[in-house]
Amino acid sequence: EAGVAQSPRYKIIEKRQSVAFWCNPISGHATLYWYQQILGQGPKLLIQFQNNGVVDDSQLPKDRFSAERLKGVDSTLKIQPAKLEDSAVYLCASSLDPAYNEQFFGPGTRLTVL
Amino acid sequence: KQEVTQIPAALSVPEGENLVLNCSFTDSAIYNLQWFRQDPGKGLTSLLLIQSSQREQTSGRLNASLDKSSGRSTLYIAASQPGDSATYLCAVNSNSGYALNFGKGTSLLVTP
Numbered sequence: 001e002a003g004v005a006q007s008p009r010y011k012i013i014e015k016r017q018s019v020a021f022w023c024n025p026i027s028g029h030a031t032l033y034w035y036q037q038i039l040g041q042g043p044k045l046l047i048q049f050q051n052n053g054v055v056d057d058s059q060l061p062k063d064r065f066s067a068e069r070l071k072g073v074d075s076t077l078k079i080q081p082a083k084l085e086d087s088a089v090y091l092c093a094s095s096l097d098p099a100y101n102e103q104f105f106g107p108g109t110r111l112t113v114l
Numbered sequence: 115k116q117e118v119t120q121i122p123a124a125l126s127v128p129e130g131e132n133l134v135l136n137c138s139f140t141d142s143a144i145y146n147l148q149w150f151r152q153d154p155g156k157g158l159t160s161l162l163l164i165q166s167s168q169r170e171q172t173s174g175r176l177n178a179s180l181d182k183s184s185g186r187s188t189l190y191i192a193a194s195q196p197g198d199s200a201t202y203l204c205a206v207n208s209n210s211g212y213a214l215n216f217g218k219g220t221s222l223l224v225t226p
Contacts, residue, residue, distance in 0.1 A: 004157075006157075031212070033213060033214075040218065041218055042118070042203055042205070042216025042217050042218050042219060043158070043203075043214070043216050044216070045213035045214070048212065048213055055212065056212070056213060091157060091158065093158075098207075098212030099145045099146075099207065099212055100145060100146060100165065101163075102148060102160050102163045103148065103160070103205075103214060104160060105150075105157045105158040105159075105160075106157050107156060107157040108156070108157045110155070
């Protein structure tokens with residue numbers, strides 16, 4: 001069974017530039033999550049999708065971050081414009097059922113904003 | 115709001131020792147608790163998932179316990195090996211939503 005795929009693995013940009021990350025969840029997983037992990041911290045949820053609908057985006061900085069999940073499969077997370085404090089690892093995860101099932105994580109995208 | 119704390123923040127042990135990592139959470143109304151391993155520069159690997167109705171789960175040399183009423187979980191690693199060196203993260207799936215609330219992790223170093 002293929003795992004969660006993410007790309008790119010690494011990205012370096014200047015502040016105020018834009019960047020996009022892509023995630024392909026495990027086949028059949030209806031729930032998809034984007035987490036932000038700052039160095040030395042545990043991951044923090046940015047947004048949660050159930051199929052192609054948003055369940056929770058309360059911690060997403062909506063003035064600069066956006067995310068979509070077209071057709072309930074792949075998802076993209078965009079930052080525009082980026083700030084220095086956005087430097088982090090962006091992790092995508094998926095699960096069959098949000099309440100009871102395991103969440104499986106992709107390798108992450110490490111973003112450095114200069 | 116659910117707060118998850120992991121103690122200790124870092125641990126160094128010689129190879130072969132048994133060890134315990136601790137996790138505590140403030141709100142006992144949870145669906146499940148998950149332990150992850152994270153290697154430097156990598157994503158998270160799920161180790162064990164304990165449902166709220168369960169007391170423990172075992173996988174190989176790993177055993178995780180859950181005491182919901184006291185808001186505690188422990189991850190027991192038997193006969194540690196240098197390959198166990200990584201950061202171990204505890205995460206709770208709370209009643210207030212379905213996203214995982216993570217602790218900051220315990221950084222484990224097993225020396226040969």
